[in-house]
Amino acid sequence: xxxLSMRKLVLGIxxxxxxxxxxxxxxxxxxxxxxxxxxxxxxxxxxVKGLAGGPLLAQTVETIQRMLLGWLLxxxxxxMLGALIGISRRAxxxxxxxxxxxxxxxxxxxxxxxxxxxxxxxxxxxxxxAFGALWPMLxxxxxxxxxxxxxxxxxxxxxxxxxxxxIWKLALPSALPMILASLRLGLTxxxxxxxxGEMLASREGLGQSILLASRSFRSADLFAGIVxxxxxxxxxxxxxxxxxxxxxxxxxxAR
Amino acid sequence: MAMTQAILQAGRNEMAxxxxxxxxxxxxxxxxxxxxxxxxxIGGISIDIAPGESICVIGPSGCxxxxxLRMLAGLARPTSGAVELDGSVLGGPDRSVAIVFQDYGKALxxxxxxxxxxxxxxxxxxxxxxxxxxxxxxxxEKIGLGRHADKYPSEMSGGMQQRLQIARCLAQEPKVLLMDxxxxxxxxxxxxxxxxxxxxxxxxxxxxxxxxxxxLEEAIYLGDxxxxxxxxxxxxxxxxxxxxxxxxxxxxxREDPEFLRLRRELYDLIKDDHQ
Ligand SMILES: Nc1ncnc2c1ncn2[C@@H]1O[C@H](COP(=O)(O)OP(=O)(O)O)[C@@H](O)[C@H]1O
Ligand SMILES: [Mg+2]
Numbered sequence: 268x269x270x271l272s273m274r275k276l277v278l279g280i281x282x283x284x285x286x287x288x289x290x291x292x293x294x295x296x297x298x299x300x301x302x303x304x305x306x307x308x309x310x311x312x313x314x315v316k317g318l319a320g321g322p323l324l325a326q327t328v329e330t331i332q333r334m335l336l337g338w339l340l341x342x343x344x345x346x347m348l349g350a351l352i353g354i355s356r357r358a359x360x361x362x363x364x365x366x367x368x369x370x371x372x373x374x375x376x377x378x379x380x381x382x383x384x385x386x387x388x389x390x391x392x393x394x395x396x397a398f399g400a401l402w403p404m405l406x407x408x409x410x411x412x413x414x415x416x417x418x419x420x421x422x423x424x425x426x427x428x429x430x431x432x433x434i435w436k437l438a439l440p441s442a443l444p445m446i447l448a449s450l451r452l453g454l455t456x457x458x459x460x461x462x463x464g465e466m467l468a469s470r471e472g473l474g475q476s477i478l479l480a481s482r483s484f485r486s487a488d489l490f491a492g493i494v495x496x497x498x499x500x501x502x503x504x505x506x507x508x509x510x511x512x513x514x515x516x517x518x519x520x521a522r
Numbered sequence: 523m524a525m526t527q528a529i530l531q532a533g534r535n536e537m538a539x540x541x542x543x544x545x546x547x548x549x550x551x552x553x554x555x556x557x558x559x560x561x562x563x564i565g566g567i568s569i570d571i572a573p574g575e576s577i578c579v580i581g582p583s584g585c586x587x588x589x590x591l592r593m594l595a596g597l598a599r600p601t602s603g604a605v606e607l608d609g610s611v612l613g614g615p616d617r618s619v620a621i622v623f624q625d626y627g628k629a630l631x632x633x634x635x636x637x638x639x640x641x642x643x644x645x646x647x648x649x650x651x652x653x654x655x656x657x658x659x660x661x662x663e664k665i666g667l668g669r670h671a672d673k674y675p676s677e678m679s680g681g682m683q684q685r686l687q688i689a690r691c692l693a694q695e696p697k698v699l700l701m702d703x704x705x706x707x708x709x710x711x712x713x714x715x716x717x718x719x720x721x722x723x724x725x726x727x728x729x730x731x732x733x734x735x736x737x738l739e740e741a742i743y744l745g746d747x748x749x750x751x752x753x754x755x756x757x758x759x760x761x762x763x764x765x766x767x768x769x770x771x772x773x774x775x776r777e778d779p780e781f782l783r784l785r786r787e788l789y790d791l792i793k794d795d796h797q
Contacts, residue, residue: 424596
């Protein structure tokens with residue numbers, strides 16, 4: 268680990284500690300009723316209890332599964348569809364306006380449609396996650412393909428690469444920086460939609476768990492769930508950053 | 523080593539073939555014109571290029587040198603007339619015609635190492651994965667990049683990147699090597715080293731070369747013949763034979779009275795075009 272990233276880590280931990288201290292000060296001073304806002308200690312206790320013997324662990328696993336499945340589905344469909352559209356200029360011109368029209372639709376607008384077709388089911392939640400997380404991947408892939416250096420298309424023509432090879436060996440790698448960034452964004456969206464979906468459709472998971480905790484004024488359980496959600500988001504994004512650094516080594520070499 | 527032998531052998535066969543049908547050109551540019559809309563860029567060019575011959579193309583900037591080369595590569599289509607390769611009309615890019623672009627930075631894959639970039643040409647022609655490493659090593663060695671196989675283009679100097687592009691072209695095993703001002707962005711020493719390497723590559727592989735340059739001396743040093751293009755629209759102004767002994771030598775050749783005479787002649791020609 269370099270000197271600089273060590274320093275960043277230390278600063279990050281200090282920031283987190285300061286945040287928890289402020290939190291503690293606010294709850295100790297009873298600025299907000301403990302019914303709504305638990306102290307860090309009570310949250311921690313609820314967290315440990317819920318993970319050790321309580322239902323929290325199973326719910327966490329459930330939510331992570333949902334998130335990953337939806338994200339994988341969205342990534343696969345997004346990148347494959349994006350590649351098919353992106354590789355042909357005609358397809359881009361033909362389809363891009365429709366995509367631009369659909370893209371600003373919030374994923375929540377999809378929920379009633381998904382419910383109408385699939386009811387309050389796990390499949391419904393999965394479809395909502397996949398649909399919502401699809402857009403960044405799809406658009407990044409299309410954009411990455413269309414932004415490929417035109418000279419490389421000429422190189423591929425002269426070398427005699429077939430269309431599949433152009434996609435696999437030239438367009439995808441050259442779009443990779445954009446695609447990887449979109450994968451990270453897609454994972455965040457997947458987590459949010461997994462939680463929302465669980466709340467709406469009453470499916471097992473952290474979303475439902477924190478909703479029930481809030482309805483029955485178990486604020487420590489509610490906050491324990493939120494802490495776990497934060498941790499999932501952080502770890503997921505960190506893992507993808509690491510993968511990104513590995514896959515984009517050639518970019519680091521340029522700097 | 524076996525690889526070099528194979529390439530050398532191929533080169534000899536090539537030249538033996540050219541003896542058999544000496545009158546048939548490798549490339550025939552047949553009354554080619556090219557227009558973008560109403561604007562005529564190339565206005566009727568005809569040139570025959572024999573197998574193994576090296577042609578250099580000079581002319582003022584904007585006269586259509588790059589456009590002509592792109593037509594030879596099959597990347598641009600003539601509006602009328604045709605380019606023939608070994609007697610058949612060139613309908614598009616062909617693996618046996620390689621082109622070295624001036625902007626090596628854009629023509630190389632930044633996410634692949636030197637070895638990976640050469641490998642692309644082998645993958646394209648379906649060379650089995652097992653055979654690739656040996657061929658790649660051989661080619662990189664040959665072009666002076668033997669110790670840099672694992673470097674990314676961004677870690678290489680301009681000269682090394684251009685060497686890499688040439689190595690990738692050689693991996694195509696081309697019959698025709700097109701070069702568009704390949705050394706224009708390089709310093710004088712690197713330039714001379716690469717000129718000599720290109721000469722020796724052309725000599726060993728027997729490839730036919732069309733080399734575009736704006737440097738008169740480079741054209742004389744490399745070419746068997748020099749085509750002087752005139753602008754608006756691009757057409758052949760003069761064709762000059764270069765009768766200098768081969769192998770050429772940076773010092774001896776450039777001091778040859780014939781070299782100096784040619785330089786004078788071409789300089790006067792170009793100067794007229796610029797007026
Ligand atoms: N795609 C294009 N559309 C319109 N004009 C072009 C195009 N490509 C080149 N030209 C024009 O054709 C002429 C010849 O260009 P080029 O072959 O690049 O010249 P050179 O390589 O000799 O400098 C220039 O005037 C240039 O502006
Ligand atoms: Mg040019």
